Amino acid sequence: MTTAKLFLHGVPDSPAIWRPLLLELDLGDTPVAAPALPGFTAPLPAGFAATKEAYADWAVREAEALFAAHGPIDIVGHDWGALFAQRVAMLRPDLVRSWTAANAVIEPEYRGHRIARIWNTPVLGELFMALSQADKLARGLAAQGMPADIAAEEAEQWRNKDKRRAILKLYRSARGLRFAHDWALDIPKLPASGALIWGAGDPYVELTVAQRYAASTGTPLTVIDRAGHWAIAERPAAVAAALRTFWSELDT
Secondary structure, eight states, X not given: OOOOEEEEOOSSOOGGGGHHHHHHHOOTTSOEEOOXXXXXXXXXXXXXXXXXXXXXXXXXHHHHHHHHHHSXXXXXXXXXXXXXXXHHHHHOGGGEEEEEEESOOOOTTOOOOHHHHHHXXXXXXXXXXXXXXXXXXXXXXXXXXXXXXXXXXXXXXXXXXXXXXXXXXXXXXXXXXXXTTXXXXXXXXXXXXXXXXXXXXXXXXXXXXXXXXXXXXXOOEEEETTOOTTHHHHSHHHHHHHHHHHHHHHHO
């Protein structure tokens, strides 16, 4: 029996970021879901708070729907999607066969990157969003390893004002990217069937964060050389190989 897969993207991305990896994985008849975070590819739903808790609750509902149809799932997340994947596994381990976090992890000592701190700051974050331009974002993402066609697609979605508002609310609900006093307290609740996959040159969440987490929890870590924050799209074949190995070990 094949295990359904749930892929959760991060910020400032969309489900498009998974295309290279899904192509490499070639999952065939395996049930796959790669939903967009609310407000990221469409207007924010009415009444949606866009906090980390609201997004985590949304991710739990996505996992519940996949579980209801197919049984325990493998959940894979990148960036904020990795944090939500872990949170789902903490809150509802009954839904999850395995979890994989790529280039982000709920780690108590991490304090966030420079842009996260800007977005967390009132007025400064709004100014950043008002001055940011889609074409400049596309060039910046491509320069950091994201395939140019996906970078252009992600940048076009940046014109969605709801997306930018949602990002500010999300980061402020997490005080930038600090989890020591809430989500990190639940790390012991995570199922043991977890894995980390990391681009070696990530400038946002440095490899040392992953190494520290792996050392403290015993979670296996695969380092993707010659890749940065978007290793899942920059070196999808290497990431796919790591996932296949991890999943196949669960089957034995």
